[in-house]
Amino acid sequence: MTTRPRRPHDSLLSRFRRSDRGAVAPLLGFMMLALIGCVGLGIDVGRSVLVKARLADALDAAGLAVGARLATTDFNADALKFVSANFKANYSGATVTNVTATPNASKSVITLTATATMPTAFIKLFGTKSVTVKASSEITRKTTGLELVLALDNTGSMSGSMTSLKNAANSLIDILFGSDTTATNLFIGLVPFSHTVNIGTSRSSWVNFVNSSKSNWKGCVMARSGGLDQTDDPPSSNTYKFTDYYYPNNGGSLYCPKEITPMTNVKATIKTAVGKMTADGNTHINLGAVWGWRMISPSWRNYWGTLAWNGTILPLNYETKNMNKAMVLMTDGDNTMSSSIYTAYGYLSEGNLGTRNAGSAETELDTRLTTVCGKIKAKGIVLYTIAFNNPAKATKSLLQSCATTTAYYFDAGDSTSLTAAFQTIAGSLSNLRVSK
Structure with a gap:
């Protein structure tokens, strides 16, 4: 018997095939199948990890x-919309399902969950056709230091809409305070305005009495002259003091709105002030704006x-670390200066706005509002x-230009839109962070 010499190019695999000492070929096939399964499992697991990470980010x-x-x-519907916008369509073939967003009672914490089902590429050969991954997130709302003034028409x-205004303003207050009754870093003040502003009779030291006396003065003041109706100069001397507003032949209090409420960190105090507001008088939006500024201007500290x-x-000083300053200026009408109404600028016939023409006087009020803004x-x-409630197109444009950005201007045509505007502003003023 002649033995065939082993040739150098004989492979290990060839020897396995020729071996008659065991079922090597089936074993090799099983090993190859297991290897393919492991590789496939690794690829599909890796894909699922990427899908979960993308879902968590979304x-x-x-x-x-x-x-x-x-x-x-509908928090769930909004959450689904935003998840869909941030999760690339058909990413690894995955489909997003079961998106939920659940706020707590004060809406200060929102818990979100979602699942994504991904078709497998390799392990489907072993009967597993899809993999489901889950992700969750928790968003915490926290108001950092804020000085806020509401300057409201x-x-x-507004006589038919005061309830709507009060409800809308209170919704903002509720959101910012959350479940707190007293805040440590939130301060809100109120400036009700018409064609004058009521600083309160306790602040008589700010006033030079020309038209009345302290005993019968109701707290409203005239607009300062010489451009000082557009500044935040405090009444530190006679030069900067205000003149008492006293409506001629009417006991002095006609069209005098409710008193200003300085910034407070007590929720009940500011809500009570909002509840007392009443509607009367003409419209000088510029006075609401300038008195709102004076309330949060550091030049008025100790006043x-x-x-x-x-x-x-x-x-506080401007740009104090961890403290922001903001104002909400709301009106439902155009600046007005009618000949029969005595305002903080006196009668139209007195020419204190540089004209005795109503249209020109109203234009001047618009200009002064732009300056103050x-x-x-x-x-x-x-x-x-x-x-609010569809004032003239020119007034809308004026208010839009007054806002810090166009996104901070709201055209609220009805009560529902008014509440939505206040709530959106509250959301804008609250800081959000991902807590989990």
């Missing part, structure tokens, strides 16, 4: 978006009281404006 983004939409009535045209934050009496924004105060 859920975080959706949570931040939903958290800023406090006026929503209390003119006669509004002794409320303090971190040892400093309010209002510019000065407010130059100080870094965030200015939101709301045009």
Whole structure:
């Protein structure tokens, strides 16, 4: 018997095939199949990990978006919309399902969950056709330091809408305070305005009495002359003091709105002040804006009281670390200066606005509002404006230009839109962060 010499090119695999000492070929096939399965499993698991990471990112983004939409009535629908926008369609063939967003009672924490089902590429050969991954996120709303003033139209045209305004303003207050009754870093003040502003009879030291006396003065003041109706100069001397507003032949209090409420960190105090507002008089939007500025201007420190934050009496300096300043200016009408109404600029016939023509006087009020808005924004105060109940197109344009950005201007044509505007502003003023 002749033995065939082993050739150098004989392979190990060839020897396995020729071997008659065991079932090597089936074993090799099983090993190859297992190897393919492991590789396939690794690839599909890796794909599922990427899908879960992408889903988690989309859920975080959706949570931040939903958290800023406090006026929503369907958190789940909003969450689904934003997850879909941030999760690339058909990413690894995955389909997103079961998106939920659940707020707590004060809407300060929103918990989100979602699942994504991904078809497998390799392990389907072993009977597993899809893999489901889950992701969750928690968004926490936290209001950092904020000095906020609400300058709200209390003119006669608001007489049928005061309840709507009060409800809308209170919704903002509720959102910002959350479940707190007293805040540590939130301060809100109120400036009800018509064609004058009521500083309160307790502040008679700010006033030079020309038209009345302290005993019968009701708290309203005239607009200062010489451009001082457009500045935040405090009444530190006779030059900068105000003149008492006293309506001729009517006991002095006609068209005098409710008293200003300085910034407070007590929820009940500011809500009570909102509840007392009444509607009467003509419209001087510029006075609401300038008095709102004076309430949060550091030049007025020690004029509004002794409320303090971190040892400093309010209002704080501009750009104080961890403290923001903002104003909401809302009106339902155009600036007006009619010949028969005595306002903070006197009678139209007195020419205190540089003209005795009603149209020209109203244009001058618009110009002064633009000036005040510019000065407010130059100080870094965030200015939101709301045009309620469809005032003239020119007034809407004026308010839009007054706002810090066009996104901070709201055209609220009805009561529902007004509440939504206040709630959106509240969301904008609250900081959001991903907590889980």
